[in-house]
Amino acid sequence: MPNVSVGAIIEKDGKILLTKRNVKPFKGAWVIPGGHIEQYEKAEDAVKREVREETGLNIKEAKINEESLEFGWFEPKMALKLKLGFRNKEIISQWLEQN
Numbered sequence: 001m002p003n004v005s006v007g008a009i010i011e012k013d014g015k016i017l018l019t020k021r022n023v024k025p026f027k028g029a030w031v032i033p034g035g036h037i038e039q040y041e042k043a044e045d046a047v048k049r050e051v052r053e054e055t056g057l058n059i060k061e062a063k064i065n066e067e068s069l070e071f072g073w074f075e076p077k078m079a080l081k082l083k084l085g086f087r088n089k090e091i092i093s094q095w096l097e098q099n
Helices: 043-055 088-098
Strands: 006-009 015-021 034-036 068-074
Touching: 006 043, 015 043, 034 043, 043 068
Parallel strands: none
Antiparallel strands: 006 034, 015 068
């Protein structure tokens, strides 16, 4: 069975939220919050769970946990210059084209 993943671009005041990974793969790389969908889980539920697990984001707050070294808000074009993990460069580029 293939691993299916979700991710969320969270934008506020023209900046997007990225987390710095503390686990492999891409340890030390910046990524949008996200992760794998669990068996029988809806994609919408998975993205909410992953954002909560990785950032502790409850609308008003974000906190570090064992999966993330730190988080930061970046202008999207500046984010593309960072060391990004997974296919995040492509994802952020596509999002920029649509917005």
